[in-house]
Amino acid sequence: MATAPADTSLWRHRPFVLLCGEQIASSLGRQITALALALLAVTGLGAGPFGAAAVLALTYLPGAVLSPLAGVLVDRVRLRNLLVTVTAAQALVVGSIPLADAAGHLTRGHLYVVAVVSGALTFTLSVALQGALPRVVPSGRLLGANSALTAARTSGQIGGPALGGVLVGLVGPARALLAGGAAYVVEALLVLALPAALNIRRKQGARSPLDALRSGLAVVRGQPRLRRMVLSGAGLNLGSGAATALYVFYATRELALSAWQLGATYAVYSAATVAGALLAGRFARTTGLWRATQVCGLVAGAAAFLIPAASFGPAFALLLAYQVTYGLSGTVWMISMTTTQQQATSEDLQGRVAGLVQSVLLTTVPVGALGGGALAAWLGNVPVLLGSAAVALVSAATLWAPVSGAAESLTPPRHPQAPAAPHVPGRPPQERS
Template sequence: MTAAAAGAPLWRHRPFALLCGEQIASSLGRQITTLALALLAVTGLGAGPFGAAALLALTYLPGAVLSPLAGVLVDRVRLRNLLVAVTAAQALVVGSVPLADAAGHLARGYLYVVAVVSGALTFTLSVALQAALPRVVEPGRLLGANSALTAARTSGQIGGPALGGILVGLVGPAPALLAGSAAYALEALLVLALPAALNARVKQVARPPLEALRSGLGVVRAQPRLRRMVLSGAGLNLGSGAATALYVFYAARELALSAWQLGATYAVYSAATIAGALLAGRFARRAGLWRATQVCGLVAGAAVFLIPSASLGAGIVLLLAYQVTYGLSGTVWMISMTTTQQQVTPADMRGRVAGLVQAVLLATVPVGALAGGALAAWFGNVPVLLGSAAVALVSAATLWAPVRSATEEPAKDVPSPI
């Protein structure tokens, strides 16, 4: 019996502690890289607003397009080897930028290639980790494990931008990417230290990729609550994505918030995310995973209305309230959904299901952002923000419609924790 299975604290379970360290290193690396790449494109290579936006979009595009294929790959290869290869490749890709700059061969097109490759590696890693966690901790502890990993990842998101800003100010954006590369290299070492048992392949029947994808989709369709979560989450991301795209422009232009006030709202959101991760386990255990998902989805959707409401007065207060409410409820919602997904998915199909779910949830974010920006140019910010909030709330409300079955049984072929 492992420490995790015997009831000892998760942080004393070495494989899980390594995953927490990996999440912190990965988050730091991604935050430093995102900031440094954007500043390098704008200040060093003369990219305009569209060029900067395209750089950000290209980091998310691979996740929407390639996640299902990444899921097929995860279910077919040795998992620890894949984790090591992806994280090591990430360190090399990011580290190549300051080397190209030092050699005088850095061009804007190269940054776009780096953004695409880095995004593909990031989201492949995300799918692989969702498949790995149920092999590290027993099913009954997945909720607490997902909460702890979310808290670890968020801690990196808080410190990453600040560290990146300091490094860029001291040495410039290109050399600062060496720190991002170093964080990814540390991540590779941490996953290399995971037990070799993760390389054991789950017994499965070899299938062509397209058939394998269809089988993963069949799992989602066969689980009414999981299917409802995915569709509701896609709509919630569509509405909140549109609102997020307009958030900075709306706050700065229409509400006349200062830079430090805007920064404070983001800081509060990060703190609320950590609080949500700490409270998710307790709330979901008391209310049940499904009820926690229903309640928090509805609260998150309703919270988006606080953004356009800021036009009525007390703008900074209402935006702070939005970030707190959405940070708390959205975090609990995602943790509950991820845990449900891992519990009901057969062990040999976790990669495919995670890849399909990730693709659906990611695809709606840029769609919502582009649609929100285009519509705001015609109708103004507040009407579009109200419409975005309505889409988010209605999507979350679909979780409350009756489902076909009252309960869903966890998958029965879950391997023992390592």
């Protein structure tokens, strides 16, 4: 598939514009779904701290386990067909909850099954889109393209949480999921409009799925900066996973925030993410991708302390401050890492590398979520939130440790199935999940 010409605005390139539209619809559906599922578990089905944390853990667990296999699939199948199938299935899965609720058969088990299946579909789509972007825009424009996609995604997120909060207040969390399902239907129509050229299969040098996974792992192992970002991000996600899992329960039960206030904190995060996306390109080009990652990692880790601080000060204001700070810093961090990953990978390996990186970053999220939920039921929310913030900050601080090796090049390896020759380290970027 032809990429956007170097001298043409990305906003005049139809495939890229369609991807931006897909990001808006997807984020709207995801935000409504996430808020409604969490509130349904806590307020509708009587889940405690561990039960609320289990919803988040089960959403992330499929991504941690299946992302490498999703990467192999992305590199081998017709990409547009895969995108359409995944988004259409997402609409059906989310729509099953309001149907079950209307029939009077909604159970916590059904909610957990939806969380698992929806998570698997979400992270398969994430890998597929990371593999599709380098086939739409040239390597030199990936930083700007990732920034624009992030801005598009988070512009949809601005209204999603607030809309979700209003819908939950008006019709209840189960029926509010009808709006989430409708957003996924729009997303499916947008990816269906992508050029058929995305269905062209790339030649595969690997003879088996295991060989395919090894070739993707070789890319990550051969890029010291990328490797450091992934490991640090996994540690940061361990801490933030616990905090995120407890966030809704803590805000509604302990801080007594209303549904609109909770939705507003998510909306402010989305607005901050848009601002971060607009600033990410200039900041990363000025300081370098690695330096931007180091700075933003520390800021994101430190921001996590604002959540438990809400128990000792103006709760709503402190949670808003957390969402603004984390939204800005986390966005630059994510864009820098995704761009580094894509630039370091040849086109035929994009899915596998994206799947492996996503798997490592996501593995610690359910661990943190379940561990945080279990400890909170025993120790209380605030001690666990303080501990999770400390884990996040320490993990981000490891980005400042010296990286041994030679200066790193982001040129994709010529022989993707063999480990790339180690380069002297410079500075990697990184992402949050």
